Amino acid sequence: MQAFFRLRREAATAVRTGDASLARTKITEALALMPTHPGVLLSAARLTARQDPAAAVELLHRYASLGLILDITTDEALSPLAQRLDFAPVAERLAANRKPIGQLAPIASLGGAPLAESVAYDPKRKRLLISQVHGRKILAIGADGTASDFIPTADDLWSVFGIVAEPKSRTLWALTSAADQARDLAPTAKGSNALLRIDLDTGEIMARYGAPFDGAKRQLGDLTVATDGTVYASNSLGGEIWRLRPGGQDLDLLVRSDEIGSAQGLAVSPDGSALMVADYPSGLHRIDLTTAEVTPVALPTDLSLTGADGVLRDGQTLIVVQNGVTPQRVLRLSISRDGRRVTRGEVIAANLPDLDEPTGGVMHGRHFIFVARSQWSDFGPNGQPREGLSPAKVMSLRIAP
Structure with missing residues (x-):
């Protein structure tokens, strides 16, 4: 992927210099290198x-085949293509891509500015646990x-990201x-990261495993637990995967x-031999x-995983x-x-009003319960919430067997 990123930078530089x-x-x-980006x-x-123009229309056809949407009438470079006869099938496909897919059922609406991130489920107490980035706590x-x-805001509890029960x-x-x-x-907390082991009954933090202060940009955001008890955590500010052995x-x-x-969500393969990790700019x-070999996962010609998170x-x-x-x-x-x-x-949810910066979730039976509206889009570049933000929402999506 290094060559891909380099070529994109060089293309952008050439555009700026007029070449x-x-x-x-x-x-x-x-x-x-990445035909479906x-x-x-x-x-x-x-x-x-x-x-x-014909080649440009073909490129837009490839884009539309990914199931994505685009309004070219607002794009100065692309809008003239809308008048071409060969663009008609592309326009039809882009319009079809706007059709709602799936149905979400409401689970919880969180007012204020929690900035919800992840969901876990405790079957013993039949409760959901929801982590908060802005609120700096875990809600039950x-x-x-x-x-x-479940865990209130505390001095040594910073933004809470991924959680797994x-x-x-x-x-x-x-x-x-x-x-x-x-x-x-x-x-003084700037740059701090930690994995916490918490008592699921009492909410007591039993152990804290910190990441080193070595000058690297680091924000541990997503985690998964293997069947042998090993915990894996990803650094969303780079290409690191950290591990806590049993x-x-x-x-x-x-x-x-x-x-x-930008390493995001991760899952252990069914046979336990590998981690499947989403990279926000490049896919899976x-x-x-x-x-520890890292290999890009090959994709069908009609699928892009750029921007994958949970x-x-x-x-x-x-x-x-x-x-x-x-659409998200x-x-x-x-x-x-x-x-x-x-x-x-297979797209199982798209173009739904409650999908707004969705993040992570958990399976409960045949339902995927997840943060459908996180509030990430309601926070400005200064890291603070904008006025009038709508509630964060946790929703349920039925997954076919």
Whole structure:
């Protein structure tokens, strides 16, 4: 992926310096490396539209085949293509891509500015646990809908990101990081990250495993737990995967890869041999847990996983929340036995009013319960909430067997 990122940068530089020919060359080379990248497809179409309109229309056809939407009438470079006869099928496909898919059932609405991130389920007490990035706490929602603090805001609890419950051991694993969006965060906490082991019955923090202060940009955001008890955590500000082995006293680094720009959700493969990790700018990767080799997962020609965030294994498939494309959506992926390619991608939720920066969730029976509206879009570049933000929402999506 390093070559891909480099070519995109070189194309952007060529555009700024007015070298359209070089920009087209570089973006075409980038597209050859990632043929289903939405942003690169659109960039290539814009750079090609005037010189070769038919080729630009074909690029837009490839974009539309990914199930994405686009209004080219507001795009100065692309809008002239709307008058072409060969654009009519593309327009039809783009319109069809706006059709609502799936149905969400409401679970919880969180007022104020919690900035919800992840959901776990405690079957013993029949309650959901919801982590908060701005609110800096973990909320419990009982079976009767009653909300209470499972872990209240505290000085040593920063933004709470990924959470995973282990009901048998009565453990809740949680990642806490000193994010810019955290409310009332002490300046001395900047750069802090930790994995917490929490008593699922009492909410007491039983152990804290910190990430090193070594100058690297780091925000531990997503985690998963393997069947052997190993906890894996991803760094959303880079290509790191950290690990806590059973009985371990410290986090150790499994992978630091330049092939991954922003590690997000992750899940252990069914056979336990690999991690499947979403990279926000480039899609899905497979990490061999024996060799730590990082390999991009091959995709069908009609699927893009750019902007993938939450990842959850459901038997032999993956549930993926993709909030970095339009429309934002939830996918179900079938993966080859060796974990090296997606054999089928199915959109199971899209174009629904309550899908707004969706993030992570948990399977409860055959329902995916997840943060459908997180409030990330309601926070400004200064990390603080804008006025008049709507509630965060947790929703349920039925997953077919």
